Amino acid sequence: MILGKPVSKLAPPTTLAPAGGAPAPATPSPTTPAPVAPPTSSLQVPPKAPPMSLPPLPPSLNRQKPVANILIVGESGSGKTRSFKDLDWASGTIAFVDTECKGFEWQHLIPDDCYFPCRTYEEVLQVMKHVEANPKFTIGVVDSFTGFNIGSHESCKSKYTGYDIYSQLNSAAVRLLNACKSPRVRWILSAIPEMLTTESTGNTVGVIIKRAAVVGRELEGKVESYFSYAVFLKVVAAAGKKSEHYYVLQTDGKTQAKIPEGVTNEVQIENSMAKLLGIIEKAEAGK
Numbered sequence: 001m002i003l004g005k006p007v008s009k010l011a012p013p014t015t016l017a018p019a020g021g022a023p024a025p026a027t028p029s030p031t032t033p034a035p036v037a038p039p040t041s042s043l044q045v046p047p048k049a050p051p052m053s054l055p056p057l058p059p060s061l062n063r064q065k066p067v068a069n070i071l072i073v074g075e076s077g078s079g080k081t082r083s084f085k086d087l088d089w090a091s092g093t094i095a096f097v098d099t100e101c102k103g104f105e106w107q108h109l110i111p112d113d114c115y116f117p118c119r120t121y122e123e124v125l126q127v128m129k130h131v132e133a134n135p136k137f138t139i140g141v142v143d144s145f146t147g148f149n150i151g152s153h154e155s156c157k158s159k160y161t162g163y164d165i166y167s168q169l170n171s172a173a174v175r176l177l178n179a180c181k182s183p184r185v186r187w188i189l190s191a192i193p194e195m196l197t198t199e200s201t202g203n204t205v206g207v208i209i210k211r212a213a214v215v216g217r218e219l220e221g222k223v224e225s226y227f228s229y230a231v232f233l234k235v236v237a238a239a240g241k242k243s244e245h246y247y248v249l250q251t252d253g254k255t256q257a258k259i260p261e262g263v264t265n266e267v268q269i270e271n272s273m274a275k276l277l278g279i280i281e282k283a284e285a286g287k
Contacts, residue, residue: 064183068260068280071145071224072190072247072273073212074233079245080190081143083233083271085109094139095131099124099147121152121172128179128187137185145191145223146213148176153215170218177219177226188273191223193232210255224256229280232257233271245271 074080085106087094096110098117107115116131118124124142131140142148152172156165180187194213210232212223224230232255234246246268251257263283269275 062183066181066183067186068228068284069180069182069186069226070188070229070231070273070276070280071212071227072188072231072233073193073210073255074190075235076192078233078235079271080233082106083245083247083273084141084143084188086272086274087139087141087277088274089114093137094141095127095134095137097124097127097131097140097142099142099144099151101147119151121148121155121176124148125172125175125179128176132179132182132185139186139188140182141188141190142176142180143190145173145176145189149173149213149215166216166218169216173214173216173219177223180226186277189227196221208254212256221256224258228260229276230256230258231276234268247271247276 072080072083081104084096089109089111092111092114094110094114096115098115101117101119114137116127118127128140128142131137149169153165153169156168156172160168177189180189191212193210196209196211211221212230214220214223229249232248234248236244236246238244247270248255248257248268249259249264250267252267260283264279266279269279
């Protein structure tokens with residue numbers, strides 16, 4: 001109220017024009033700032049690679065895990081064949097492939113349909129195929145690699161000449177050793193040893209190393225590599241006492257004995273295949 005008169009609603013203030021009659025600049029209205037674009041990176045994201053195309057697996061591939069196999073090495077008379085006597089022959093699940101055919105005192109324990117006397121290396125390989133295909137068999141014993149190797153050598157000498165003799169001989173031995181690698185049958189192979197004297201160098205004296213014997217040079221020192229277990233026979237003779245026979249499970253630097261790590265800490269056990277299989281099966285079961 002001015003001087004007692006009511007005042008109408010006040011008008012907004014008038015912006016005065018500056019001298020010279022030019023209109024005053026309008027007051028800018030508040031505005032929202034324009035969005036700022038994020039900085040661009042100079043790194044370029046690589047495009048996604050197309051899915052990898054894998055080549056197909058061979059149709060013949062057998063992905064079953066192999067059963068651990070066993071090589072038994074010992075001199076004649078050390079107890080190789082005798083150590084198989086305590087296996088469960090009555091079960092009818094163990095095949096005995098006899099490459100020596102000379103008879104032994106406990107052979108009557110083997111059922112007739114589990115005994116295979118072989119007089120040629122071709123028969124040995126064919127019988128091993130039969131055992132592999134026959135579901136009743138879970139263990140196969142070939143006694144011995146030595147008999148097989150000598151027999152195949154004689155056969156090759158009668159059929160071939162020169163280098164071909166040993167080429168065919170080596171081929172036959174490799175076929176047998178590979179046949180001992182099975183996803184179903186546990187193969188046990190016996191062999192006699194040979195002695196290798198290593199060379200002396202400087203202050204190091206050569207040592208005698210015992211390994212499985214083989215005719216020809218291609219497989220010298222390599223037979224053990226085809227097996228999970230390589231066990232050597234040891235005979236301890238004392239005056240006036242019966243000789244004691246052992247399986248040596250771990251090398252002392254003088255044999256090529258070997259067992260997988262963690263199976264047992266025992267260095268030697270009595271020469272019993274049943275006992276050795278018990279140790280192996282317990283380890284395989286994780287007990």
